[in-house]
Amino acid sequence: MTVDPSDYPIVQIRDIQPGPGRGHKGKGQGGWPVTGTLSIVEVVEHPEYADLGLQVKDRLIAIVRSYMKAGIISTDDIMG
Numbered sequence: 001m002t003v004d005p006s007d008y009p010i011v012q013i014r015d016i017q018p019g020p021g022r023g024h025k026g027k028g029q030g031g032w033p034v035t036g037t038l039s040i041v042e043v044v045e046h047p048e049y050a051d052l053g054l055q056v057k058d059r060l061i062a063i064v065r066s067y068m069k070a071g072i073i074s075t076d077d078i079m080g
Contacts, residue, residue: 007040009039
């Protein structure tokens, strides 16, 4: 892996901008541009997003356990 998994961005912070309005067509106007990202570690440490970080962790653990029960991955795969 070229990027440390703890540095993967899992939350995008977006800004709300006004849209083109009713009946107007055009690209690049308004929308939800990304103004920042938070990594796994930053999410868990951030008071506003800590609960989300723990929910992601719980979901990942459930997925990994399912793979282990199915015999697709082993403890050695996890521990590297």
